[in-house]
Amino acid sequence: MMAPVVVSIVTVTYNAGDFLADFFDSLQALDLAGIEMELVVVDNGSRDGSPDLVRARQPRAILIENDQNNYARALNLGIASARGDYIVITNNDAVVDARWLQGLLAVFRRDERIGAVQSKIFFADRDLVNSVGVEEIEHYYFKDIGFGEEDGPRFAEPAKRQYVTGGSVMFRRACLEDVGPWDEEFIMFMEDVDYSVRCRNRGWELWYSPESVLYHRYHGSSSAELCDYFCTRNRFLFIAKHFPHELAESIPASHFYKKGEYDFLYRALLHAVRSMCACHDAATVHRVLRDLARALPRYLGDVSTYNFFSHLQVVLGLRRIRVGIYDHAGHFAGGGQRYVAEMAAIMQDRYDVTYIFNNDVSLEDYREWFDLDLSRCAMKVLRIPFFDRKKRYTADEGMVLGEASNVFDIIARESLNYDIFINANMLGKVNPLSPASIFVCHFPDQERSHYFQVDKYDYLLINGDYTGDWVRRRWQLEPTHRLYPPVNMYNPASSAEGKEQLILSVSRFEISGSKKQAELVKAFNALCRQHPQQTAGWKLVLMGGSTPENTYLDVVGEEIARGGGNIEMHVNAGVAQIRDHYRRAALFWHACGLDEDRPERVEHFGMTTVEAMQNYCVPIVIDGGGQREIVEQGESGFRFSTLAELQAHTLRVLEDEALRIRLARNAWQRSHLFDHDVFRDNLEALLAEVETALVGRDVL
């Protein structure tokens, strides 16, 4: 008696619970004369309990749980575990006929060179043929032979095929071992066409067997959209691998191009060329690249063509990622500049970072202003003729309205030189042309107007929820990421207990008076007059920067002179002096936004409040803008809407030392949410996302 032929059935499941019972039932009815059957099930991360069903219904089956939803990878895992002389790959949203295996084996006996045999596949719900092989229709699109046709004599005989479908196909083990693993880059769909070509290239024949019948539920476990996406994507991959010289010519017939899905077209081509560079010689690759350079502008435009070849250098690992940071107000020392400089300091070791300015400034200035070392960044000054002609020192986008062309195009053109372009300071009229772009918004000062470009950025970064709310209202855009400014004013010498009778306020003395120091003075004087006992020994200190000849200083000085409380004003104090006051102050006042109805005049975030909290100062701040996100009412400080509320909250804290200490400790604890480490972690998470979009590959 001859030893039985061992046949392994490899099937891949993905949420196939509805189909498996029927499939397993049909396996029970198989004619297994002379066959020892082995079942290998690879599950691609089903969420419907398919693996449990397999264990319950087929306890002898080998069950493998794939950690990725990748069909080609699942096949490789299954085949590696199979011990059969013949290995069948089959769909399981199907039922098989009793002679399914016998019919396949019969064809193999014809010739040793036959490497694979496909079944006759019918639709399960209609008496029509699904597939009796695969053929190319045109332009490397493939279809099942006999698809949707009535069965008839022309499908009644075994026949040689160019391509076979993975829906139900038996391989000789020797063929699989000779050709090697399935290409996991395909993920799903067309991996069988690729494998067919590879089999034939190795001299194996592919056949079809009419005696082996399977009834298939079409798109039982995958959608038509998914099928079209992968077939179109994988077509480029297939051409790049096997017929690279035809890659450029194949673009206009692509469904991505025909349907206007240019983003898919770009990505699919990038992926295909990446694979081509890994498997073809230099002459072929260079020729195909030149063909693409000629063809792509017709289909994607010049900008995307430029992006494509530049992006390719990164995808192939030929150079580091280039980052361009444009700050149109980078020649001023402000909170926004510090925010982005902190980003640059973190990025400079990871990427080639170039800082772009439109006015004279040096990165040494940044060291002086912010104590930041940006020595690993490059710098570039691009002057904008429009503003130079008008002798304007700042690029005010509000002046750019009906010009014949966008005056910021010089910056847009520059953005093409980078893989990631970061528009650092809310200049909404710069068109980002790089493959990835980030718009940093500290507040949407301008309404949408001529040449508005913010909606073209891939990532819209906000400094807090207050800004995010106004981005939605003014620009009708949804921010993608929130990154609070980094604050680092911790002082080991500060504590909740060792405080002096000092109320501190730190903010710029704006000429417009928007920071409301005069109102704070008025409130403190009144408080001292009304409650001399409770305020005895307390002092208000106002600190902040100022431009020369600032008339608002006189306004504040006059208010102080009215008398009532002990008040000091320190203009342009050094960092050491401010740090010392934070250590000593028990309370912190901030009123920017008081009685304002214009949202841009309210403190967008309020870094000095966080600095105070990092030093155990109890914040009593305006109930508006970003301050609401920082200070929790009654937990880590107080918020006020009127000067009377400011006085009442202050009095309460002055009278209750235990309350002050509790609030100070809570404030210190809360300030950790806004410190430099959190900023770094969140920025790195964002950069990881951007990098993945740049050099990542598809996964399901």
Place this chain on the structure above:
Amino acid sequence: MNKRLRYLRDRIANASSMVRTGDWRAFVRAIFTEFGHRVEAARSWWHRRRQLDFSKIPTSIYVDRRRRVPPSPCPTRQRRAEPPVLQLDAGALRDELDSILAGIRIPESSGE
């Protein structure tokens, strides 16, 4: 007031101001600018009517078609991938790509 009438009124007010102040250079420049706008508007209308591809519109060199057309919902996510192991000289490939990039001419202004 009708948008077009308002536009016309503003243009006339500007023009008469330039004439009154004798700023003839600005006056001539404004005429050319206005003429350019009209030509561009007519051209856009014609392109829309013919449903031409964006990339075939002469003035739209800066249009990134990937961004202008809303992307279809993608069925896949991205996962970070290491660069492939190349079967060819990486330096020569980089030079080839640099040379291709140098050959793509992008003007300094979109002309839009």
